[in-house]
Amino acid sequence: MIHLENLATGYRRQRISPPFNGTFHTGSLTAIVGANGTGKSTLLKTLAGILPPVSGQVSFPEGRPRIAWLPQQAELDHQFPMTVFDVVSMGCWPALRFWQRFSRQHMAQVWQAIEQVGLVDMAKNTINTLSGGQFQRMLFARLLLQQAPLVLLDEPFTGIDQKTAELLVSVMQQMHHNGQTLIVVLHDSSLVRRCFPDTLRLENQHYQWGNTLEVMA
Numbered sequence: 001m002i003h004l005e006n007l008a009t010g011y012r013r014q015r016i017s018p019p020f021n022g023t024f025h026t027g028s029l030t031a032i033v034g035a036n037g038t039g040k041s042t043l044l045k046t047l048a049g050i051l052p053p054v055s056g057q058v059s060f061p062e063g064r065p066r067i068a069w070l071p072q073q074a075e076l077d078h079q080f081p082m083t084v085f086d087v088v089s090m091g092c093w094p095a096l097r098f099w100q101r102f103s104r105q106h107m108a109q110v111w112q113a114i115e116q117v118g119l120v121d122m123a124k125n126t127i128n129t130l131s132g133g134q135f136q137r138m139l140f141a142r143l144l145l146q147q148a149p150l151v152l153l154d155e156p157f158t159g160i161d162q163k164t165a166e167l168l169v170s171v172m173q174q175m176h177h178n179g180q181t182l183i184v185v186l187h188d189s190s191l192v193r194r195c196f197p198d199t200l201r202l203e204n205q206h207y208q209w210g211n212t213l214e215v216m217a
């Protein structure tokens with residue numbers, strides 16, 4: 001559970017959002033929607049602990065969970081000299097104790113995740129050879145392995161083809177069914193209505209938060 005109490009977000013003490021009050025329940029699946037510049041990414045970064053609140057607070061009454069955060073594609077380095085397999089393998093790190101080696105079982109899990117996102121043929125490619133959609137598939141394979149209780153995704157389906165988007169939505173739904181809490185920034189309102197039970201909608205200096213059908217009515 002994540003509790004927001006008069007939480008105002010922003011940069012260098014300049015508030016850009018209204019103060020939020022409310023709760024993301026454990027195991028919930030929430031869309032954050034709103035026009036460009038309304039502060040969706042800033043809220044996500046504040047929830048992830050990357051930005052400090054301008055005022056108010058974010059609290060975790062059940063203890064701070066392990067967080068997986070997927071920034072917008074443009075913020076990621078696509079040139080880093082690693083293979084798809086290497087990047088996906090990093091998803092196992094949280095589960096490894098410092099004395100443990102990468103076992104056969106871990107290896108099998110990595111291959112399973114790569115297969116699930118349809119990247120087996122590209123597993124040994126370096127990541128600079130991937131298209132935007134393939135890159136996003138790779139990051140979702142890593143997310144699957146991470147099994148983080150709280151998953152924050154910033155526009156994960158933007159700029160990718162329909163088939164890839166459908167595949168990644170199904171991976172996201174799998175994480176939801178596994179009991180993970182997901183908070184996802186996105187612009188596709190039909191997808192929000194179809195797949196997200198809860199929505200937080202930002203407008204200029206106010207917001208609506210609750211059941212998607214009511215918020216998006």
Ligand SMILES: Nc1ncnc2c1ncn2[C@@H]1O[C@H](COP(=O)(O)OP(=O)(O)OP(=O)(O)O)[C@@H](O)[C@H]1O
Nearest residue numbers: 011012016034035036037038039040041042043185
């Ligand atoms: N590093 C920064 N320093 C100062 N202001 C910033 C910074 N990053 C973003 N902003 C400003 O904060 C406001 C909210 O930005 P944010 O990226 O959270 O909006 P958004 O709703 O996610 O927009 P989009 O849909 O375009 O991604 C914008 O006015 C933006 O210019």
